[in-house]
Amino acid sequence: xxxxxxxxFQTTRGERLSYAxxxxxxxxxxxxxxxxxxxxxxxIGITAVAAGTMLLIVKIWxxxxxxxxxxxxxxxxxxGGKFIPWLRVGMVCIPLATLFMFAIPSSLSLTAKLxxxxxxxxxxxxxxxxxxxPIFGIITRMTDNQNERMSVMSLxxxxxxxxAMLTAVIVPAVREAIGGWLPTVIVFTIIAVATMIPICFLxxxxxxxxxxxKDVSLKxxxxxLKNNKYLLIFYLAFFILQASGIGSxxxxxxxxxxxxxEGFASIIxxxxxxxxxxxxxxxxxxxxxxxxxxLFTLSILINALMNVVIYxxxxxxxxxxxxxxxxxxxxxxxxxxxxxxxTPDCVTYGTYKTGVEASGIGFSIQSFSTKLATAxxxxxxxxxxxxxxxxxMEGAAQLATFPxxxxxxxxxxxxxxxxxxxxxxxRYKLRDTSVQVMLQAISxxxxxxxxxxxxxxxx
Numbered sequence: 001x002x003x004x005x006x007x008x009f010q011t012t013r014g015e016r017l018s019y020a021x022x023x024x025x026x027x028x029x030x031x032x033x034x035x036x037x038x039x040x041x042x043x044i045g046i047t048a049v050a051a052g053t054m055l056l057i058v059k060i061w062x063x064x065x066x067x068x069x070x071x072x073x074x075x076x077x078x079x080g081g082k083f084i085p086w087l088r089v090g091m092v093c094i095p096l097a098t099l100f101m102f103a104i105p106s107s108l109s110l111t112a113k114l115x116x117x118x119x120x121x122x123x124x125x126x127x128x129x130x131x132x133x134p135i136f137g138i139i140t141r142m143t144d145n146q147n148e149r150m151s152v153m154s155l156x157x158x159x160x161x162x163x164a165m166l167t168a169v170i171v172p173a174v175r176e177a178i179g180g181w182l183p184t185v186i187v188f189t190i191i192a193v194a195t196m197i198p199i200c201f202l203x204x205x206x207x208x209x210x211x212x213x214k215d216v217s218l219k220x221x222x223x224x225l226k227n228n229k230y231l232l233i234f235y236l237a238f239f240i241l242q243a244s245g246i247g248s249x250x251x252x253x254x255x256x257x258x259x260x261x262e263g264f265a266s267i268i269x270x271x272x273x274x275x276x277x278x279x280x281x282x283x284x285x286x287x288x289x290x291x292x293x294x295l296f297t298l299s300i301l302i303n304a305l306m307n308v309v310i311y312x313x314x315x316x317x318x319x320x321x322x323x324x325x326x327x328x329x330x331x332x333x334x335x336x337x338x339x340x341x342x343t344p345d346c347v348t349y350g351t352y353k354t355g356v357e358a359s360g361i362g363f364s365i366q367s368f369s370t371k372l373a374t375a376x377x378x379x380x381x382x383x384x385x386x387x388x389x390x391x392x393m394e395g396a397a398q399l400a401t402f403p404x405x406x407x408x409x410x411x412x413x414x415x416x417x418x419x420x421x422x423x424x425x426x427r428y429k430l431r432d433t434s435v436q437v438m439l440q441a442i443s444x445x446x447x448x449x450x451x452x453x454x455x456x457x458x459x
Contacts, residue, residue, distance in 0.1 A: 010143040010144075010206060012204075014202045017155075018199040020155045022087070022196050023159045025163070025195035025196035026135065027164040028164075028188050029098050029189075030164065031168055031171075032102075032167065032185060032188060033374075034378070035251065036181075036252070037101070037378065038055075038378045038381060040181050043181070044104055044106040044113060045110065046113050047392050048386040048390055050110065051378075052378070052379040052381075054117060055121065056376070058122050058125065061126075065129055066133075066364040066367050069126075069130065071360065072360070073137065074361055081205040082137070082138075082141060082360075083141060084134070086134040087131065087135060090131025090135075091131065091193065091196045093131070095192065096127070098185060099186065101123075102181050102185040103182050125371055128371060129367050132363070132370070136367075138199075139152060142205070144442075145439075146436040153341050153344075154284050154287075157283075157337045157339075158281060158283075161273060161336060161337065162277050165270065165277065167188060169267075171184060173263060174187060174188075220354070221356070223356070225350075225365070227353050230346050230430050230459075231362060231365060233425070233428050237421040238370075238373065239369050240417055240420050241417055241421035242370070242373030243372075243374075243380065244377070244417020245373075245414045246381040246384065246409065246414065247410045247413075247414055248377070254407075255268065257403055258406065271325035271326050273329065273332075276329065279330070279334055283338075293432075295338065296338045296339075299331045299338075300331075300335050300421065300422055300425075303331040303335065304415040305415075307415035308411070309324060310328065311411035314407075345432075348438050348442070349438060350362060352442060384409050388401070388406065390402065431458065
């Protein structure tokens, strides 16, 4: 998998492919938890309110562990690099925590299930942080070329989307064929771990500037965050967007109760995510001509409008619904591919403003926001189900009003969240050309004075 370097690129083909492969495995685990954990809890007899409350409570630990781990990454220098050693640790921890979470015996009491589920989720949450911060952070060490970063991250997003799509599509069918959640999770765990191994040995941390090698104090880490307004703005908008996306946590419930076919959840996911794979292949070329911020915000707006269109079109005409899903998937795929390309820019801005390279802290905010938002989305989904009278346990009969109310929640809540996130994003001013100037200033290619002149009035 080693390969040669692409013209103008610092990374090798083997690095780029292994970087993408890690995202594939990581997203398998992510989808197992974010898309199916709530349904799994309901299936084993945990009530919707109890499940939602438990997911929110364990986020107290998440509020602590992400910044702590980000600080550890910035502070501790392990043998083998700043990020790669942690990738190896995460490769072991995530599968173990995932298996533990899906192994709750249904014969336990509700209290015992909640305790087991809470402990397992804390462990999984910690393991995910250990893998998430370094895989995103390592791109800042693999290359300092802005176009190359976006190209490599696009490849990673394509692999992640493809893995997420296949996981979402195949899990219901595999679960039905094998019979049970734990055997299904074991199968997907084996596949995911195999894809996460290569980057741990092929990845190279070649970007080593004076700023990057400087030891970082706790005070400097705090100042890095305090003075990084764009990191905070972007992830506030990100949180609103993701936390309101309760549809992804309700796909199985929707398929069972509106279409009378659990397997239809796979078709919904396929139609929604397939455009992401196609778009991801062309995204590096697109970004050479279009600023990613403008493309990102436009795609969020269109996606929100498509949600409204789908709601009013209804679910009775299945063919029309699937066509609208594909059309919506174009806008969804666009912002989904671009979603995590902004963190390296924010980290670069923080380094430029403070003179401190605290990428561990920067990417820990990304990890924290991702996990908090998905947990809130799961909790909101569970609370919303309780509010409209959902009856727990697989196969239970629902109220006659349940389908229409679920359809409203599934489409309109994410649309409202998207519009609110755009209001926050309007204050985000970083653009690709400005980030490249800051990278050149950090590496010493241009003087601070020249950089300030080029950036005047832009950031």
